[in-house]
Amino acid sequence: MDKTLIVTNDFPPRPGGIQSFVHSMALRLDPGQVVVYASTWRDGTEVARFDAEQPFPVVRDRTKMLLPTPRVTRRAAELLREHGCTSVWFGAAAPLGLMAPALRKAGARRLVGTTHGHEAGWARLPASRALLRRIGEGTDTLTYLGEYTRSRIAPALTAQAAARMVQLPPGVDEKTFHPGSGGAVVRARLGLADRPVVVCVSRLVPRKGQDTLILAMPRILREFPDAALLIVGDGPYRGELEKLAEHTGVMSAVRFTGAVPWSELPAHHGAGDVFAMPCRTRRGGLDVEGLGIVYLEASATGLPVVAGDSGGAPDAVLDGETGWVVRGGSPGQAADRIRTLLRDPELRARMGRRGRLWVEESWRWDLLAERLKGLL
Structure with missing residues (x-):
């Protein structure tokens, strides 16, 4: 795979399902090919300790909620160039995928946005539906969890973007979850x-x-x-x-x-x-x-x-x-x-x-x- 900048508002030690999903995926990629740009969390010491344990660099934004503002977009573009990344993975496509056009101009060749449950909610409301359509147009691929989320998100996209959707659900560690687990x-x-x-x-x-x-x-x-x-x-x-x-x-x-x-x-x-x-x-x-x-x-x-x-x-x-x-x-x-x-x-x-x-x-x-x- 190309060297990848993971842009995510959802990353441990902040708890949650999306956080676990993004982290588990990142750990299974080549650590030499990954850089993470994420929001921070409540305890700076805990975050610093966690980041130091990761096999890839983690760059924390000063905010606790990473949004596609001009400042955040500029910082993401800087990291893309600084680390020689040519691919971008948005840990949650909405709203961070709105940065896709700017990051493509900065040199990204592949942009992938992962959708979870909340994008299905975005697809129901006119304003957020329009934003979701922009995200679909700006990325090369939007992923979906399963047939339900695909069926709700795809109608909000252009026909071309909907056709590029690929299923990418979270996985299960079958060596950890097993019948003899205690x-x-x-x-x-x-x-x-x-x-x-x-x-x-x-x-x-x-x-x-x-x-x-x-x-x-x-x-x-x-x-x-x-x-x-x-x-x-x-x-x-x-x-x-x-x-x-x-x-x-x-x-x-x-x-x-x-x-x-x-x-x-x-x-x-x-x-x-x-x-x-x-x-x-x-x-x-x-x-x-x-x-x-x-x-x-x-x-x-x-x-x-x-x-x-x-x-x-x-x-x-x-x-x-x-x-x-x-x-x-x-x-x-x-x-x-x-x-x-x-x-x-x-x-x-x-x-x-x-x-x-x-x-x-x-x-x-x-x-x-x-x-x-x-x-x-």
């Missing part, structure tokens, strides 16, 4: 060793559907009185979820772990018998699931999954093979699928094996990084 240790630590466990690993926000799982628990407990719901993660919705569990009378069956270090996430996936996150679409289609990499991480861990039908979440499930897709916000549908899986160990094992195989065949980071190298 789930038994987590179960024992939490006092869940001999109980049927439904696990949900995600940020606690309304879209993800943890509230739907809590509302499904009375139905599940009628058949499986010792079942437990393990909610892994933290977020602004936690207080409401705890109140809902109390009000529903299932608090004794729900475990909130709070934030968990990334290194412990595979074991927390493995602590479940079933993975469930019945995500739903909110705010008139503006708040949707872009893909739902947690479903694939659960599949790599050997778990069957129950996913919601929001946005691109169904792209991360082979419905009827690796798990099922249910209507987001439907406790009844979620409970029915979860109960079916809890009562049938052979079905759980079969779906878990199929999910693991699918990840190995199609979702490994090394496969997807090679695709990005080709685009660059």
Whole structure:
């Protein structure tokens, strides 16, 4: 690949899915061919320590929100020339892809913009739709997570730009997420060793559907009185979820772990018998699931999954093979699928094996990084 300037507002140690995606991809490129230009974050010491550990140079802008302003565009062009880069990868196409024409004038031959879930929202509103069209015209390729995001973004682009779109989802580290990831240790630590466990690993926000799982628990407990719901993660919705569990009378069956270090996430996936996150679409289609990499991480861990039908979440499930897709916000549908899986160990094992195989065949980071190298 050509030497590449990665321009991104989303980079660790700032947490988040896009940040993890961009960093994981960058680590799988030739470090001698990569320079990162990113926003800073709240703790200068933490950022400096993280940057020093990277195998490629990381240049931080002074701002905490990198936007395509004239100053930022000039700085990106300077870095492009200074480091001899001839390709640019925008970690999130909107809005940073608006810099593409200026960087092409500065010497970039290839410009690739990665779209995530939020660009699908941009495509719905007239002003942001026009900006998205400009981004498509200025770049050589826009990538998309799955069929849902492609189908929403492509109509906002010119026919030529839409035809140049290429799928580039985040990958799964199948060596980290695997059936022997340490789930038994987590179960024992939490006092869940001999109980049927439904696990949900995600940020606690309304879209993800943890509230739907809590509302499904009375139905599940009628058949499986010792079942437990393990909610892994933290977020602004936690207080409401705890109140809902109390009000529903299932608090004794729900475990909130709070934030968990990334290194412990595979074991927390493995602590479940079933993975469930019945995500739903909110705010008139503006708040949707872009893909739902947690479903694939659960599949790599050997778990069957129950996913919601929001946005691109169904792209991360082979419905009827690796798990099922249910209507987001439907406790009844979620409970029915979860109960079916809890009562049938052979079905759980079969779906878990199929999910693991699918990840190995199609979702490994090394496969997807090679695709990005080709685009660059």
